[in-house]
Amino acid sequence: MKTYLFPGTFDPFTRGHRDIARRASGLCDRLIIAVMENSAKKPVFTPDEREQMVRLSISEYDNIEVIKSSGLLVDIYKDMGCCAVVRGIRSESDFRYEAEMTLANRLLYPSYETVLIPCRDDMSLISSSIVKEVGHYGGDISKMVPAEIVEMVKNKLTERKL
Ligand code: COA
Secondary structure (H helix, E strand, O other): OOEEEEEEOOOOOOHHHHHHHHHHHOOOOEEEEEEOOOOOOOOOOOHHHHHHHHHHHHOOOOOEEEEEOOOOHHHHHHHOOOOEEEEEEOOHHHHHHHHHHHHHHHHHOOOOOEEEEEOOHHHOOOOHHHHHHHHHOOOOOOOOOOHHHHHHHHHHHHHHHO
16 A cells, blocks of 8 residues: 655645645555644644644545654654655745755655655645734635635634734
């Protein structure tokens, strides 16, 4: 069975992330989405909230599973028997970042592989940071995050302001 791993902070999960997950799930037998921590980021949403948002957003796909981890990516990769990590790329700078991450992970686990999926044109400007910025000021985020989580994201971002 070919298992791919799609890791991210997903703070919050965006339509761009969902598009990558949908396309990646068609390239493998099982896709595991891992809600993780990035030591450079201070997430607004808790790990449980981020996991719940991913679950709600991908419920229609039978071969996608969701897990949560605060450990190393290569450990999940090994433990879950994955053959590649999937990442979406929007730009040249994303590519550079992903290349560095792949090299670092390969030092930890030599058979580590990455599949890079270019994002759709209309999603190239969506990022979790933009969702938080727009939502913070009460703007419309419905084109940026999956419909299933729009209210949850809005409520959290509004509640933070109070
Ligand atoms: N469409 C829209 N947005 C996209 C996207 C796409 N296709 N692909 C990426 N993005 C955006 C995200 O919205 C996010 O935006 P932000 O920077 O404003 O938050 C950014 O690009 C990337 O975030 P995300 O996809 O959530 O992943 P990440 O880069 O935060 O995740 C980890 C990094 C979690 C995979 C990495 O830190 C990790 O492996 N952590 C575990 C610890 C570890 O093993 N570290 C060693 C790594 S070498």
